[in-house]
Amino acid sequence: MNRLVSLLFVLPAGVLAQEPPVAEGLAAWSRIYEVASHPRCTNCHVGDSGRPAWAALGYDPKWLHGMNVQAGDSRIGAETVLCQTCHITAASDNATPHAAPQIDDAWRLPPVALDWRDKTSGEICIQMRNPETNNGFEGQELAAHVRESAFVNWGFEPGGNRVPAPGTAEELARDIEVWIAAGTPCTADP
Amino acid sequence: MKLMVNGREHEVDVEDDMPLLWVLRDELGFTSVKYGCGIAQCGACTVQVDGIAVRSCQLAVGDLDGDVTTIEGLGTPEAMHAVQQAWVDHQVAQCGYCQSGQMMQATSFLVLNGTPSDDQIDAAMSGNLCRCGTYPRIRAAIKTAAAKLQGA
Numbered sequence: 001m002n003r004l005v006s007l008l009f010v011l012p013a014g015v016l017a018q019e020p021p022v023a024e025g026l027a028a029w030s031r032i033y034e035v036a037s038h039p040r041c042t043n044c045h046v047g048d049s050g051r052p053a054w055a056a057l058g059y060d061p062k063w064l065h066g067m068n069v070q071a072g073d074s075r076i077g078a079e080t081v082l083c084q085t086c087h088i089t090a091a092s093d094n095a096t097p098h099a100a101p102q103i104d105d106a107w108r109l110p111p112v113a114l115d116w117r118d119k120t121s122g123e124i125c126i127q128m129r130n131p132e133t134n135n136g137f138e139g140q141e142l143a144a145h146v147r148e149s150a151f152v153n154w155g156f157e158p159g160g161n162r163v164p165a166p167g168t169a170e171e172l173a174r175d176i177e178v179w180i181a182a183g184t185p186c187t188a189d190p
Numbered sequence: 191m192k193l194m195v196n197g198r199e200h201e202v203d204v205e206d207d208m209p210l211l212w213v214l215r216d217e218l219g220f221t222s223v224k225y226g227c228g229i230a231q232c233g234a235c236t237v238q239v240d241g242i243a244v245r246s247c248q249l250a251v252g253d254l255d256g257d258v259t260t261i262e263g264l265g266t267p268e269a270m271h272a273v274q275q276a277w278v279d280h281q282v283a284q285c286g287y288c289q290s291g292q293m294m295q296a297t298s299f300l301v302l303n304g305t306p307s308d309d310q311i312d313a314a315m316s317g318n319l320c321r322c323g324t325y326p327r328i329r330a331a332i333k334t335a336a337a338k339l340q341g342a
Contacts, residue, residue, distance in 0.1 A: 068313050079310055080299070081295070081299065081314045085242070086230040086248060088248050099230060099248065
């Protein structure tokens with residue numbers, strides 16, 4: 001019993017509550033931000049311009065998607081040309097450089113609220129922890145989404161000569177779990 | 191495998207990964223469908239699957255899920271589709287190589303957006319390249335076809 005009491009004194013409060021400390025959550029967030037701010041992700045995580053980019057292909061980082069592509073308010077190009085016209089819905093290894101990538105999901109832009117281009121770590125963090133601005137993900141649903149989404153998984157293995165996002169989808173999911181368990185701390189928090 | 195093209199069922203003996211473009215051209219003889227780049231960068235191979243424009247060079251036939259329409263199925267010389275008629279009225283084509291893809295894209299576009307602005311026409315057609323530079327006539331023909339399809 002005495003040994004147990006001693007152990008309780010040396011353990012940090014976060015461990016007792018089975019929650020990672022805030023510092024660990026912030027460290028996980030910094031790795032999450034490294035992914036979210038990578039051009040492989042910010043190419044499509046754009047705001048209401050609806051203009052995806054072609055960064056991380058060896059072009060200038062600000063290079064917009066060719067063919068004057070505008071995904072529009074629909075975010076799927078319904079007003080002009082559908083994303084799916086070129087980005088066929090099919091499982092593919094996408095080995096051919098410069099070809100339109102294909103995944104087993106309907107190609108589209110993320111919601112406007114998930115605009116990550118030119119956003120700071122603090123801005124994206126606050127956006128990601130709020131279900132009203134993170135596409136409705138509550139709690140650990142976000143980690144499940146990262147594991148299951150064909151888009152997210154493609155970002156880590158884009159094929160051809162495309163630059164991948166850093167790490168793996170599983171590593172990102174684990175970091176999200178840690179960040180959420182730590183109470184979704186953001187660097188911008190007081 | 192079986193596929194529907196222009197309202198008729200066809201059976202072909204090909205590998206699943208053969209692009210629809212080559213099935214249409216080499217197996218079924220729909221030579222309106224043109225090879226341009228093979229990587230969905232030029233639009234010459236555009237056909238429709240269930241009415242949606244698709245770059246057939248990028249679609250493995252094993253992934254095909256729907257009925258295919260090529261320009262042979264859009265209209266006939268006696269009863270042209272409004273887009274085809276507008277193309278004739280505006281004498282759009284020069285060499286003609288890209289034009290079946292242009293018309294298949296334009297027709298799909300007008301189903302999605304019946305009253306497009308000039309900017310929307312330009313955006314919708316920017317993925318269909320024309321080395322002859324017939325773009326001003328393409329835009330004019332689409333506006334004519336849109337008006338006709340809207341009953342103006």
